[in-house]
Amino acid sequence: MVYENYTTFYASQNQAVLTVTFDFGPVNIQGISMLDDLNRLSETLEDDRSVKVVVFQSAHPEIFVAHADTNFLKDISTQAIPREEIELLYLQKVLQRVSALPQATIAKVEGFARGGGHEFMLACDMRFAARGRAKFMQMEAGMGILPCGGGASRMARQVGLGRALEIILSARDFDADQAQAYGTINQALDADKIGPYVDELANRIGQFPAESIEACKRAVYASIDLPIEAALKEEAYWLYQSMSKTPAQQRFQYADDNGAQNDMDNQRNWDQLVMGIQEVK
Amino acid sequence: MVYENYTTFYASQNQAVLTVTFDFGPVNIQGISMLDDLNRLSETLEDDRSVKVVVFQSAHPEIFVAHADTNFLKDISTQAIPREEIELLYLQKVLQRVSALPQATIAKVEGFARGGGHEFMLACDMRFAARGRAKFMQMEAGMGILPCGGGASRMARQVGLGRALEIILSARDFDADQAQAYGTINQALDADKIGPYVDELANRIGQFPAESIEACKRAVYASIDLPIEAALKEEAYWLYQSMSKTPAQQRFQYADDNGAQNDMDNQRNWDQLVMGIQEVK
Amino acid sequence: MVYENYTTFYASQNQAVLTVTFDFGPVNIQGISMLDDLNRLSETLEDDRSVKVVVFQSAHPEIFVAHADTNFLKDISTQAIPREEIELLYLQKVLQRVSALPQATIAKVEGFARGGGHEFMLACDMRFAARGRAKFMQMEAGMGILPCGGGASRMARQVGLGRALEIILSARDFDADQAQAYGTINQALDADKIGPYVDELANRIGQFPAESIEACKRAVYASIDLPIEAALKEEAYWLYQSMSKTPAQQRFQYADDNGAQNDMDNQRNWDQLVMGIQEVK
Numbered sequence: 001m002v003y004e005n006y007t008t009f010y011a012s013q014n015q016a017v018l019t020v021t022f023d024f025g026p027v028n029i030q031g032i033s034m035l036d037d038l039n040r041l042s043e044t045l046e047d048d049r050s051v052k053v054v055v056f057q058s059a060h061p062e063i064f065v066a067h068a069d070t071n072f073l074k075d076i077s078t079q080a081i082p083r084e085e086i087e088l089l090y091l092q093k094v095l096q097r098v099s100a101l102p103q104a105t106i107a108k109v110e111g112f113a114r115g116g117g118h119e120f121m122l123a124c125d126m127r128f129a130a131r132g133r134a135k136f137m138q139m140e141a142g143m144g145i146l147p148c149g150g151g152a153s154r155m156a157r158q159v160g161l162g163r164a165l166e167i168i169l170s171a172r173d174f175d176a177d178q179a180q181a182y183g184t185i186n187q188a189l190d191a192d193k194i195g196p197y198v199d200e201l202a203n204r205i206g207q208f209p210a211e212s213i214e215a216c217k218r219a220v221y222a223s224i225d226l227p228i229e230a231a232l233k234e235e236a237y238w239l240y241q242s243m244s245k246t247p248a249q250q251r252f253q254y255a256d257d258n259g260a261q262n263d264m265d266n267q268r269n270w271d272q273l274v275m276g277i278q279e280v281k
Numbered sequence: 282m283v284y285e286n287y288t289t290f291y292a293s294q295n296q297a298v299l300t301v302t303f304d305f306g307p308v309n310i311q312g313i314s315m316l317d318d319l320n321r322l323s324e325t326l327e328d329d330r331s332v333k334v335v336v337f338q339s340a341h342p343e344i345f346v347a348h349a350d351t352n353f354l355k356d357i358s359t360q361a362i363p364r365e366e367i368e369l370l371y372l373q374k375v376l377q378r379v380s381a382l383p384q385a386t387i388a389k390v391e392g393f394a395r396g397g398g399h400e401f402m403l404a405c406d407m408r409f410a411a412r413g414r415a416k417f418m419q420m421e422a423g424m425g426i427l428p429c430g431g432g433a434s435r436m437a438r439q440v441g442l443g444r445a446l447e448i449i450l451s452a453r454d455f456d457a458d459q460a461q462a463y464g465t466i467n468q469a470l471d472a473d474k475i476g477p478y479v480d481e482l483a484n485r486i487g488q489f490p491a492e493s494i495e496a497c498k499r500a501v502y503a504s505i506d507l508p509i510e511a512a513l514k515e516e517a518y519w520l521y522q523s524m525s526k527t528p529a530q531q532r533f534q535y536a537d538d539n540g541a542q543n544d545m546d547n548q549r550n551w552d553q554l555v556m557g558i559q560e561v562k
Numbered sequence: 563m564v565y566e567n568y569t570t571f572y573a574s575q576n577q578a579v580l581t582v583t584f585d586f587g588p589v590n591i592q593g594i595s596m597l598d599d600l601n602r603l604s605e606t607l608e609d610d611r612s613v614k615v616v617v618f619q620s621a622h623p624e625i626f627v628a629h630a631d632t633n634f635l636k637d638i639s640t641q642a643i644p645r646e647e648i649e650l651l652y653l654q655k656v657l658q659r660v661s662a663l664p665q666a667t668i669a670k671v672e673g674f675a676r677g678g679g680h681e682f683m684l685a686c687d688m689r690f691a692a693r694g695r696a697k698f699m700q701m702e703a704g705m706g707i708l709p710c711g712g713g714a715s716r717m718a719r720q721v722g723l724g725r726a727l728e729i730i731l732s733a734r735d736f737d738a739d740q741a742q743a744y745g746t747i748n749q750a751l752d753a754d755k756i757g758p759y760v761d762e763l764a765n766r767i768g769q770f771p772a773e774s775i776e777a778c779k780r781a782v783y784a785s786i787d788l789p790i791e792a793a794l795k796e797e798a799y800w801l802y803q804s805m806s807k808t809p810a811q812q813r814f815q816y817a818d819d820n821g822a823q824n825d826m827d828n829q830r831n832w833d834q835l836v837m838g839i840q841e842v843k
Contacts, residue, residue, distance in 0.1 A: 144529030246706030425808030
């Protein structure tokens with residue numbers, strides 16, 4: 001596939017990892033142009049099994065992704081709407097589409113991520129932030145609305161109710177270490193460590209089968225929307241989906257033929273084994 | 282509105298912040314008097330848009346709120362009841378009413394909060410506790426019951442299953458730092474820092490529109506009870522609700538007219554900007 | 563009850579605590595033998611109110627429980643199956659049965675717990691791990707499948723979405739401190755502290771009524787599968803269930819007769835009180 005001609009970012013593929021770099025001066029504003037770009041990017045990724053991991057980063061020295069552009073926010077209707085007539089906002093739809101990509105998605109946050117920029121980050125599967133550079137905020141409560149790019153819906157799925165409410169109601173800045181402590185990000189990393197960390201993680205996942213990556217994502221996201229018995233059924237569903245498309249059976253057979261599972265050295269060495277087994281196809 | 286004539290606490294309003302101080306010797310027992318007071322307080326708050334934040338604290342030197350009074354617990358039926366005939370306990374109803382207030386609620390815990398006192402704290406939106414003074418416990422498993430003031434229902438919504446089960450099954454004391462590590466509270470703070478911290482937080486939120494505070498709360502609480510697609514619809518519903526009642530559109534228009542969103546200085550200065558924008562009404 | 567004649571572990575009861583020690587050389591593989599043993603163990607425990615706590619540990623110097631045996635994994639169908647025809651795997655059924663035991667269950671992890679071994683641990687109520695000895699991994703994404711012993715379904719119930727996805731998608735080792743930071747375990751403990759810690763916890767819970775332990779478990783697990791109003795009803799249901807079977811009412815009456823709840827010394831001394839009250843039956 002070709003990942004070109006975007007207005008607000010550029011993308012480059014290295015093996016199975018696509019790196020998307022936001023670069024939309026002056027502030028990486030999250031306007032219609034960026035949403036259109038993300039929508040088109042998602043459409044392409046949905047059909048591309050050669051990309052297995054997407055890393056989002058920014059070329060801007062201070063900003064990851066800024067908040068939603070007031071240029072479209074000002075046109076939101078001021079009419080209250082009955083629940084049965086509600087349709088999702090374009091912003092919600094695009095970020096939900098990003099969240100539902102079959103690829104593993106990683107936000108590498110080395111600057112400000114506030115408002116819609118923070119909600120974009122929450123729509124990614126994993127988030128890492130650079131100490132001394134990342135700064136977070138949901139300012140919507142202070143503007144007179146609520147985070148409406150999925151932020152109000154996704155925050156408590158990451159951090160529990162109490163901390164989600166504090167972040168959203170306080171509408172104030174917090175940094176990478178606070179984000180790690182509260183759980184909005186996976187980890188805070190020193191500014192010179194975040195690049196190598198994310199590279200290694202992305203390259204590792206990029207060597208796994210595309211279909212097992214998708215199966216893992218589908219089952220985990222489904223798990224928190226379903227009671228446990230239904231979640232387990234969904235898990236089994238994705239097991240057969242992945243078994244039907246990946247070399248899993250050959251790998252189990254290979255291990256079993258060699259008695260690999262009962263070898264104590266193997267048990268000590270799983271971190272490498274799981275990479276070596278990629279050669280069995 | 283008038284917040285007077287309570288038996289178990291007193292209340293004083295300063296601008297948009299109502300401070301409720303438990304003061305019911307000898308131990309701030311959570312009896313029918315306290316539940317009646319909380320019920321009446323909630324009824325008044327539900328209709329009062331001048332109060333936007335409620336801070337709960339205690340005048341007792343050692344106790345925030347004690348457990349439910351054995352004086353009413355001893356009268357709970359010992360007859361097992363079929364699921365279809367179950368009605369909520371008065372204790373559950375009152376604490377759920379507190380949880381569903383349109384205001385932001387903050388528990389400032391500077392003493393013991395065990396049993397029903399701990400469950401009351403969990404029914405608040407946010408919780409902060411003083412090191413060296415706060416002590417927590419759910420003792421119900423040891424008494425022969427379960428936490429039945431919403432504690433069994435709300436604990437895992439804050440801290441995940443494993444830690445919720447340990448807290449509830451072990452029925453033992455834990456302190457502010459352990460509570461922070463497990464996530465039952467937002468943060469543990471030094472005893473001389475908790476007052477200023479909560480004041481600043483309450484005063485900040487108190488300057489935001491009442492309707493955006495409510496919208497944020499409704500959407501966040503709904504988000505964990507709904508699958509993601511339905512949660513996003515609820516989020517959109519509350520967006521239009523808040524747009525219809527707050528000056529949000531004027532603020533977006535104001536920012537857009539000034540190109541404020543694309544100004545790099547503004548992006549560096551959001552923590553103050555969000556307060557300054559309150560003047561646009 | 564008699565807990566004997568298992569192939570992959572042995573069990574010994576001390577008062578209300580059953581200790582189950584995995585001992586199935588060479589690597590404590592999670593094969594059909596172990597699943598059969600766990601299934602039979604669960605069947606017995608479901609009818610045994612004399613056991614109130616089950617501690618799982620390992621006699622193996624390096625391994626808690628290893629991954630699922632490739633010997634049965636290799637026979638999983640490679641045919642995709644429609645959702646309406648999905649049935650749970652034997653592995654899922656057995657671990658769900660463990661999760662639903664009426665007893666409190668504790669995993670004391672002093673070695674490797676990867677793949678199905680990690681999923682077994684997640685099916686326990688509480689998890690503690692020894693620093694320097696425990697090592698965790700879900701390697702399934704790398705094999706071409708997903709964690710299908712409940713791991714994909716239970717991970718986010720413990721740690722939130724972002725960290726669950728990283729653990730499952732990265733398929734790499736992590737240690738006890740990382741597990742504590744992410745929340746897959748309750749606590750990481752020094753290797754010489756974990757034994758006494760788990761003993762004390764198990765013995766404490768073991769003195770509480772079997773029916774209140776069960777009520778706590780049922781309500782907490784139900785709470786995250788239900789909207790809050792339904793969760794509160796389930797909580798009330800289990801209150802009457804436990805009131806009908808435990809000495810709770812006698813204990814409330816005893817406290818009330820003595821005015822114990824309003825005694826300041828008692829309020830300072832709850833950690834011991836809750837044990838002393840066990841004598842009121």
